[in-house]
Amino acid sequence: MDQSRAPIMEALENFKDMRIVPFDVPGHKRGRGSPELTKFLGQQCMTVDVNSMKPLDNLCHPTSVIREAEELAADAFGAAHAFLMVGGTTSSVQAMILSVVKRGDEIILPRNVHRSVINALVLTGAIPVYVNPQMNDRLGISLGMSVADVKAAIEKHPSAKAVLVNNPTYYGICSNIREIVRLAHAAGMKVLADEAHGTHFYFGENMPVSAMAAGADLASVSMHKSGGSLTQSSFLLCGPSMNAEHVRQIINLTQTTSGSYLLMVSLDISRKNLALHGKEIFRKVVDLTTYAREEINALGDYYAYGSELINGDTVYDFDTTKLAVNTLDVGLAGIEVYDILRDFYDIQTEFGDLGNLLAYVSVGDRERDLERLVAALADIRRRYKRDKATLMRQEYISPQVVAGPQEAFYADKKAMPLEESVGRICAEFVMCYPPGIPILAPGERITRDILDYIRYAKEKNCMLLGTEDPEVNNLQVIRGVVSPE
Template identity: 50%
Template sequence: MKILDQNRAPLFEAMREYHRKNVVPFDVPGHKHGIGIPEMVDYFGRTMLELDVNAMKCLDNICNPIGVIKEAEDLAAKAYGADNAFFLVNGTTSGVQAMIMSICNPGDKIILPRNAHKSAITALILSGAVPVYIQPEINEELGIAMGVSLKSVKEAIEKHHDAKAIFIINPTYYGAVSDLKAIVEMAHKYEMAVLVDEAHGAHMKFHNELPMEAMDVGADMCAVSTHKTGGSLTQSSLLLLREGFVDAKKVKTTLNLTQTTSASYLLMGSIDIARKQLATKGKEMLDNVLNLVRWARCEINKIEGLYAFGKELVGTIGVYDFDETKLGVNVRNLGLTGFEVYDILRDEYNIQVELGDMYNILAIVSLGDTKESLGALIEALKSISVKYKRDKKITLKKSILKNPEVIVSPRDAYYSRKKIVKFEDAAGEVSGESIMAYPPGIPVVALGERITKEMIEYVNEMKKKESLLQGTEDPYVNYIKVLGV
């Protein structure tokens, strides 16, 4: 048995060895080491194209890894304190789908917060599981959903003790963390598996001043976006699992239902390198990240009209802990929406933040940030506060993220006959499509739910603010499919 040395990157090392040999390719991909697409070589570089290769014996195969991919996955499992790890090349979306499909059969109940990502909703369609939604706690001043309270989880578990699993977000997009350890202990007493969407927590394992990661508190599976905060390439992620409630063989079989048989070695190699860096240098690098984001938060809070929220929220309802690397800035006292500040930063200051919503902008601070990059954001916000400030702060209706009325399961809604109606006239209908703003990809309306007047008003407000809406066949969300003929 090989010793798992975190200083190694076995898949990436095998890719480099393949590249060194200068193999003559008569396999796919058809560009043949970039020779067939010179424009890409000129811009991206020859090495990248030469490493865009297909599965072969020396490089192993993601569908049934027994060589260097398996060794790299074992190293990832050890780094995160898991029993097994699987490389993902279709993002954490595929991990969330695999988690739910591995645990839930058609008709099985799963408890999940209403602010779950759209990947959880698509997993309900694929698995046939029936959602039992719990309401995340809402911070009305910030206008965002936080974590879930132990009280709401306990009530849902006791009312639906036949549920197969509970699904938790750790952390939320804005950094809020629920009491995951207590939730795991509670769920396991009822023999429920705990599945965790850890898309925004790839870094948390590697610094003791950050919230605890799912595997550390005994969760059964978690999907981790190494590309978001861990340094790997976009679309690359990990699925981690703990043996007990979960059968690793079934998880692998489930992944192979939806995951490509032509996995990108550039993506997989980047996971291997990112894991190596986190495991060997993560503490040092995250020390720097935390110092930078704490400085930036302090400087932003000196700017009139802005509030960069952080650890002071810990202890408020729905916030058991907080990931400081999520730099959320409440801008409503400027008299501007987050959508407006998002656009101003991009169009006038050449700064791209992660998202804007009605009240806030969100900047993700991670391994690649510097004092110069954060300084540019701070100076831009200072300028905006002077140049664009309005007298009246933004005030909207209270959040509509209350538990919706689920009429049929998302799967039944997906396969039911539908008709098209004007969205304005859809109140009372059962939705046959989802509507979500992206990012973050959290549904305002999900399949199988009763559409309410409040939902329509909220979506119309988002349309006015030019939020990027997804989910409906009509790209402008003037029409929506509902159940019926």
């Protein structure tokens, strides 16, 4: 296919020339009704913030330009079909899961998944079979799924409908997705991949294998992360085993009927850019992260880790575009370095957890930006270094699952102070965001270790989300249920 085309952009360009008088939504009428917003975003943006109409197709049932954009995306990603998603990768992940499981079905997955995965289990009533990831104790991060652990889960739960894989994790860790696909398919199970952080796997050179190339059935790809499209725009990719029109029906259960053409055209243009120039773009990204990793490691105390972590199993491969830095030997939690960089150096990184910092390097970064980050980290080490003895390491605590997420979320529940909740069954989420991996999810036992983690995260000023109580002083628990440790 002609990857130099961008059908949605072309349709919008033609639409601007038509001089249509708008008696439809949106009500700002090409910006005239909201001059302050138009001044802030620009006339060009407001002119193409339009609604579905015949010349522009309809996201819910595309037959022309959006359908062409989907076909080009599928071709570029090596998929049988691709869907433009305007609800972020959260909606893509949820549609992916809703397409293969229903109430009571089992799905095998790592516990260090994004909240959107467990949200989908709340919606469907499916039952998670968790494969607890192993840990790298030095870094305090969870790794990929061991093939042996996945094999054991498949053998123990032969009626499970699917296996979900992170490809990669937020930290760049990749499981052996090819072998997991082989095992799952041999057992009659689908394979779903959360590739929120793996867009570049499809376009770069010498990258870890992409989900579609590995034979996965569905993959959710955050084009807005490493692909350059607008925030909240993503793709849902289908392999040849999936009924694409059934998947579209599932998407239409939850995705808006008023798809943003700003988001859709950004997907169209970004796909074109990566299809034509992806190798060159991601070669540059790898060069930048390699340079930064070497410079940061030369500073002392920081550890910017990379492909040396590969062990052939739980770290089957490593995404070298990820600039993840362990900060513990500086005596600072990752979230503390994150805050210092933003507040005193005007540098915004992707996230900091209890032991690590992630600087997201992608299509728009420059060498001088990396130099500024390295210099700031050197200055932070000089100014703020302290004893690390009191620092907590782990970003993940293995859960004790007592009830299914849907059952717990909709159970009769009550608020209970943190210090009184040990042994209770949680009925809501608790997570640090980013990355959005739950510390607690509905249906899991509240333990002292988890409460210590939550208190420590609050002390370190992590952004805790998911609870009804905005201060996270109370947790929603299932009323009347106590489960001793």
